[in-house]
Amino acid sequence: MRALVALFVLLNFGYFYFRLPVLAFGFTDWSVPVIALGLIFLFVPLLKLLSKFQLILDNTVWGELLKRIFPQLFTKEQQRQNVINISRYQKYGWLTGKHRALAISAGILLVVGVANTTLVPVLTSLPLFYNQSYRTLLGEVKESSFSSDVEPINLSQIRIVDEETAIKLAEKQIGEVPALGSEVQLGTMELQKVSNKLYYVGPLEHRGIFQWLSNYSRGSKGFVMVSATNPQDVRLVQTLEGRDIYLKYQTKGFVMDYLPRYLYFHGIVNVGMADFSFEVDDALNPYWVVTLYKNKVGYAGGDAVGVATVNAETGQINRYSLDNIPQWIDRVHPEAFVFNQILDWGQYINGFWNTLFAKTGTLKPADDQVHLIYGNDDSVYWYTGITSFGRDESTVGFIMVNSRTKEAKWYKVAGANETSARKSAEGQVQEKGYRAGYPVLYNINGVPTYIAPLKDKEGLLKSVAFVSVENYNLVGVGPDIESALRSYRQSLASRGNLFIPGNESKQLKVNGRISRISSAVKGGESYIYFMLEGDPRIFVGTINTSPKLPLAQVGDTITVGINDTPDITVNVSEFKGESY
Known part of the structure; x- marks a missing residue:
């Protein structure tokens, strides 16, 4: 018996050491040591009962087997003890005292352990009964405006x-x-x-x-x-x-x-x-x-x-x-939890049976995971596009979930999903065989835009692509951020779709004297960089902006047209030389 107890202790220590069971309601892994303890408690009274049935078991196959396993139960001394105590068992039953308590305890432990791994999880977790509880795990999902919530990002x-x-x-x-x-x-x-x-x-x-x-x-x-x-x-x-x-x-x-x-x-x-x-x-x-x-x-x-x-x-x-997490921690709500909660929020809109048959109004994430994006307001979000069941190439909007607070917002912006955006970006450089990395959502002058890296076969960054969420045919590609953004804006302007109605960026005229000027060639195109006296921003333009721009020199007085943006590097949409 002592050896059995020692084995039990050793095995349970190993189980706790390797399995690390959570000791709380709602978790099943603590059931194993409970069931094991119940079996140990049951073993002692069972042995006692077996010893009382020696005469019945004698000369049977089971009796011979038990004699080999537990010879101590079939000794003459044990038989004498049984005869001496038989009256007590006839009076009080086959089990008395501690043996009966052990048997009752064993029954309770076995019932609790088995129920905790089988019946109780079904009764308390089955989506058939609790689909709305799953759907509300994400909390209140507020419909909102993308341009008002997500500030335009700094290019850097x-x-x-x-x-x-x-x-x-x-x-x-x-x-x-x-x-x-x-x-x-x-x-x-x-x-x-x-x-x-x-x-x-x-x-x-x-x-x-x-x-x-x-x-x-x-x-x-x-x-x-x-x-x-x-x-x-x-x-x-x-x-x-x-x-x-x-x-x-x-x-x-x-x-x-x-x-x-x-x-x-x-x-x-x-x-x-x-x-x-x-x-x-x-x-x-x-x-x-x-x-x-x-x-x-x-x-x-x-x-x-x-x-x-x-x-x-x-x-x-x-x-x-959740109320006092240090500011430097970005990830509080795990990716897997947020993805499952978004999935449940979308598929259980009209109950459980609707997910199996009609699927009316059901939504699902456009990808098989959510992705982390950083807003210009220092907030961190889990993001995924949302599509209807059966519509795999487009989205009906997207959801952003704050990774610290789990505040969820729903943006109804129909357009391309991430897969379509990648294909569109790769199509712009198909002769080079570049692969698009995962596109990340940004606010570019009020326009929801995917930005994806373009890599060669070795996985090295070669170009950058901007793809409009609303129309994935509007694409800008360049060897760096500035040139890709310039190409993207030209693409938007050529379709008369530079800005979302109601979210136009304010156009500014800036006048000043050039303090520094230089040029560089990127992707086969010449860019002119210049600064104005008393202005910390760097202005960028090309020969397409104005034929006068390449002729500019330090000391020239000029007027430029730009978008009202907090970026330190500003693209010039209009250039006028006042002094030449």
Whole structure:
């Protein structure tokens, strides 16, 4: 019996160590140790009952089998004990005292454990009964105006490096350091804002158990940052303020250096953990940001209830409710949760049976995932286009969900989905065979616009494409942001569709004297850059703007026409030389 108890304790420790079961209603993984404990409790009274039926079992196949397994029950001494105590069992029943209590406890544990894995999840989570509970998980979805909610983006903050390119650039940076690649591997790169600039940041984690053993006391060294707006800005960060950075706690660690286990055995046992994201604060201190969640519809419908941060160097853990999350944390509500909630919001509009048959009014995300975008108002959003069932090539609008507050807004802007936008962008450079990265939604002078990087077969950035959401035939392509934007505006103007009605950008006339002027050739086209005295902006134009522009010199007085925009780099739509 002692050996059995010892085995039970050992197996349960192993289960908790590896499985990390959440000890709360709405989760099923704690049922296993409960069922195991119930079986142990049941085993003792069963043995006692078997000993009372020795005479019945003698000379039977089952009896012989039980004698071999439990010979101690069939000894003469045991038989004498049974005869002595038979009157008591006849008076009080076959089980008395502690054996009866054990049997009752075992029954309760087995019923609870089995029900928690089978019947209860069905009764509390089945969409047939709870479809409206699933639909309301996203919260109130407000219909809104895109141009009023999403400010026009500064050109310097437009994302032209996608995750695939960022990974290639990061791995190249790692490969330039001798022997580093044999010790570490690049972890998942997460897009985030660091000191108001967009970066992909990825940890350098242990390549395997032997590398972990070699660096057990300190951890792996450093992380990589790749600018999302400038492919030339790639950093391998291994020191900070004169000290080395070691990531002791990570998702590739072992024993107690394994991040989920470290959190679990430090008290996070009654909520689920999801989305282990590596982020740095504005001082570049490395952290793991982990979403804490509970299932809100029985055993499904995961929803964030807080966040835990772990200092990757020291292991310090801080827990935050949804009301007091530090400003530097970008991802609170995980991508998978938001996607599922948008999916449920769209498909259960008219109930459960409608999703199987008529599908009247049902909506779905245009892609199989949502994507992170950053507004010019310092807010972070999960974005996806929305399409009707059966309409795969176009959208009826799109949804943006604040990744920190989960405030959801619905924009009814019919047009192309992300797949159509990519195909349209690739069609503009089909002779070069470029591939379009995932298009990101931006507000370009009031016009909802997809911006996608165009890459060669090696995954290197070659061009940038602007595609109108409302009409994916309106495309602008160029070797850089400025030239692509110029091409896009020309395309919009040629169709008489430069601005959405009611959202026109104000046209300004600026007069001044040229203080600096220079030119550059990009993509076979000449661009003239100049500044005016007392004005910090950089003005950009081409020979198509005016034949006088290439003749301009420092000291000339000019008048230019521009859009009213906060950008530091401004495209010139009109140029007039006042002094020549």
